[in-house]
Amino acid sequence: MNENLSVLGVFSLLSILAVGGGAAVLPETKALVVETHHWLNDDQFRDIYGLGQVVPGPNMLMVIVIGYHVTGFLGALMAFVGFFLPAGAISWAASRVWDHFEGSPWRRSLQQGLAPLVVGLMASGTISIARTAIDGRLTIIIAFAVFAGVYCVKKINPALLVLGGGLVGLALLSGTGAGMPPP
Amino acid sequence: MSPSLPPAPGAAHAADAPVAEAPAAYAVPQDVRLWDIFVTFLFIGAISFGGGVVAYLRASLVLKKGWLDEEHFLSALEIAQALPGLNATNMSIIVGDRLRGIAGAIVAFTGMTLPGGSMVLALGVAYAANAHNPYVNAALVGVGAAAVGMLSAVTLQIGHKQLGQMLNVAIIAATVLMVSFLHISLVWVLLTVGPVAVFLFRPRKDDAGTGEGETS
Structure with a gap:
């Protein structure tokens, strides 16, 4: 079977399921990529998600790296096209007809109903990353520090906090073999 | 429609016949250049970090460029959030489409994803080549833990009023x-x-x- 096509298929499915944005589709992405297709292990998924956090733009651009891991640059392209084309086409088409529903009371029901669903999916996305990323006291401290920084200090650039977490890990964990793949 | 025609100032509303379905009340700027759309979204794509892209979009599109007013910005955001896909890329497509049709949507999307996409690919290639480096792995453990903190903060920020x-x-x-x-x-x-x-x-x-x- 052609792996490139299955990368395209998996990310196209995730694209149309990504109601509520990237964090909402994170648990399903991990389930498909790690558990169903075994393209990555838990640690690699956490690492690649981390890479997505330190670059600008949408975090879910990390799907490119997942595709690269499966079949190289063509896989990267397949993951990108798969993840962005279907949802992009839907948005493009829907925004042209959306105004026809101006004033429909169901539009607000849709928003109000989807809002808590999306928050639930984002919470699940956090849990799915935390299950691998939180391992030992230092990771708990880093997570709480970044949480406090983002939540309480509004003006701070979150990427700097994430990079700071990386530096703390580098300084305090590099002798311990943390995150190393099993031999 | 012939995009090559220079816009005639003052005559923009005379030629309403060929316009497919632009809502009448919508004061879309008529003469935005594709290059300008690309550069604007490229800039947003290069400086927006950590899920805060809506704030950057608003600052750039509404306050700086004046391409949308607050009301239409919120209406575009409403669509972007209700549909599948990421808010950032959906917004680029919707706003690009309103400014310059499908060509505008494509250049806006490309600008939005090009900086982060090329950077994450470069990092991904470097990561694949250094998967057994203990320093890389230690740093990524820290990054992963920080990502959990950030995700929970963003989730709580969006969810707290519910x-x-x-x-x-x-x-x-x-x-x-x-x-x-x-x-x-x-x-x-x-x-x-x-x-x-x-x-x-x-x-x-x-x-x-x-x-x-x-x-x-």
Whole structure:
């Protein structure tokens, strides 16, 4: 079977399921990529998600790296096209007809109903990353520090906090073999 | 439509016949260049970090460029959030389309994803080549832990105003239970919780005064 096509298929499915944005589709992405297709292990998924956090733009651009891991640059392209084309086409088409529903009371029901669903999916996305990323006291401290920084200090650039977490890990964990793949 | 024609100042509204379905009340700027759209979204794509892209979009599109007013920005955001896909890329497509049709949508999307996409690919190639480097792995453990802190903060920022209402809390709890603990596929979660949630918030006759904006 052609792996490139299955990368395209998996990310196209995730694209149309990504109601509520990237964090909402994170648990399903991990389930498909790690558990169903075994393209990555838990640690690699956490690492690649981390890479997505330190670059600008949408975090879910990390799907490119997942595709690269499966079949190289063509896989990267397949993951990108798969993840962005279907949802992009839907948005493009829907925004042209959306105004026809101006004033429909169901539009607000849709928003109000989807809002808590999306928050639930984002919470699940956090849990799915935390299950691998939180391992030992230092990771708990880093997570709480970044949480406090983002939540309480509004003006701070979150990427700097994430990079700071990386530096703390580098300084305090590099002798311990943390995150190393099993031999 | 012939995009090559120079815009005639003052005559923009005379030629309304060939315009497919631009809503009449919508004061879309008529003469925005594709290059300008590309550069604007490239800039947003290069400086927006950590899920805060909506703030950057608003600052750039509404305040700096004046391409949208507040009301139409929120309406575009409403569409971007209700549909599948990322808010950032959906917004680029919707706004690009309103400014210059499909070509505008394509250049806006490309600008939005080019900086982060090329950088993450470069990092990914470097990561694949250094998978057994203990320094790289130690740093990524720290980055992963920091990502958990950031994700929980963003989730709480978006969700905190819903936590006061039991119905919202119940929907959030049901979703988390199904996805994280029962491991039910997202397709089924969306197809079951979605319609139920929308039905629970269905329009009511006495619904007049409860409106608060949901857009964060």
